[in-house]
Amino acid sequence: MMSQRVKNAFVDTALVGTIVLLLIFFYAPIVTLVAFSFTSSRVLTFPIEGFSLEWYGELIAKPDFFPAVINSAIVAAVSTVIATVLGTAGAIAWIRYYFRFRTLFRIVTFAPLLFPQLLLGVVMLLWFSVLGNWLNFSAGLATVIIGHVVYITPFALVIVAVQVYGFDETLEDAARDAGANRWEVFREITFPLLWPGIFSAGIFAFLLSWGNFYVSYSLSGTDRTLPIFVYSGIAVGSSPIYPALATLNFIPALILVGLAEFMRRRALRRQNAAQPLS
């Protein structure tokens, strides 16, 4: 009996240990970047020599930094809105409706998730180049946005679909019985109940777009987004301005993720609590 208890304690420790090790693994580069952003030395060797904020100044002083920030912001804002709207509509169709060609619709809308991003970018680049030859346009922010929408919408769809799945449709019936028309039912019942899922899908979409390298790399032409700015910068030589940029990136992102997850989980818990006993 004792040996069984020892064995169980061992398994418990091992499992908790896995999580701890996993978090260390996931955060090793992230924490390292944050630490290096405050170095006073130009070379990135550990241990860090002294504390300074000069690399933040150096980063901001780079002439192609702000254009990249603005490009990233435009791309992320526009593709977030489009991907979230398309993903929400798609999620409702995925889960709630049964229609002809539904399987085909599900496969096609899910497929980009199973595609290596590099190949997705290449395939679209080829198409835009051929199309650009015919219609006389070249790759730029617009093509990046389209690429991000194709890549990110399936993620948004899956997140909203979880919310749709837990949806209590009797509430809609009740509203309809009370005389609400279709639009009123959507505005007053469906949308508010799905909102936490839509909101967190939006945050996911924003961060995926903001940090996206592969799709932008293929489709951005001469317009640079932030990840491209970093990629072409570290190809030339490392500098403490990239850790500084990473730190500026991480803090708002962590707050956004925390907020989105908190809202979504609270709503799911409430939904489960409100579920009638069957």
Added chain:
Amino acid sequence: MKSQRKTWNDPVLVAAVMPLALVMLVFFLIPLAMTVVLTFQTTQYYRLNWTWDLKIWTEIFSKPHYWTIMLRTVGMALICVAISVVIAYPAAYALTTRLKTYNTQIQILIIFAFLTDAVLKTFGWILVLDRNGVANWLLSYLGFGPEALDILFTPTGTMIGMVYNLAVYPMFTIYLSLARLDRDLILASYDAGASRIRTFFEVTLPLSKPGLYSGAVLVFVLSLGAFLEPKVLGGGTSPLASELIRQSFETRVNWPLGAALTIVLIAIGALTLALAAGFVFRRTPSRRGEPA
């Protein structure tokens, strides 16, 4: 939740399905078809000739150079799958069965690490793995001598980056299938006198196989396109398929070749997906009907 049956005359269905379906048709399916068509074209003086030619395909099938790199890519992908699954399974299991109190916080930390800029994170690994980096400092502090770890700009460096960027996928799929698992089955197994370890191997593990398989397939397919990791952490010493594709577009400006290599990679991925789908679909339902 039950599905409502809708016909295509219903404007609600059209509004929900059509915009997304059109985007995917015009910007995903047609480009894919276009890529296939492009593989049959030829280039002359860096310009496309619209013909119908098998030149590129004969070139690809006759040069072992391409297949060496493709094989290396598949090999790296398989190793990445094995490591990712071995890391992901216990972590997902621990998240569903232990650590209930900190579950939300841990998941937020994992999601955040997954969502942030991959270029920056990969650059962070340089700082960790460098000869004068954090890992070596830590190892020499622990008494392993100076510069004990020299894996930056080697295939091992690439692998660390790939596992880092992809292990989250099987964590999610396994977590989902473990979270959906019926607790009563496990309790029934305990009641029948099975130990915790036996219950795990005979009840929990078989029932979580769909999550395990789908996670493994995801990692495999996505790692076929790994580009940042071999470039930044592998130092370009042993290029993978992605580098080959990049070169044929950027350096050689040979679009049909790049398109063909892309199609070869997609075919490898699609074949794996089809095999896995067949495997999972055949396996899972039969389990339910199995006699005890």
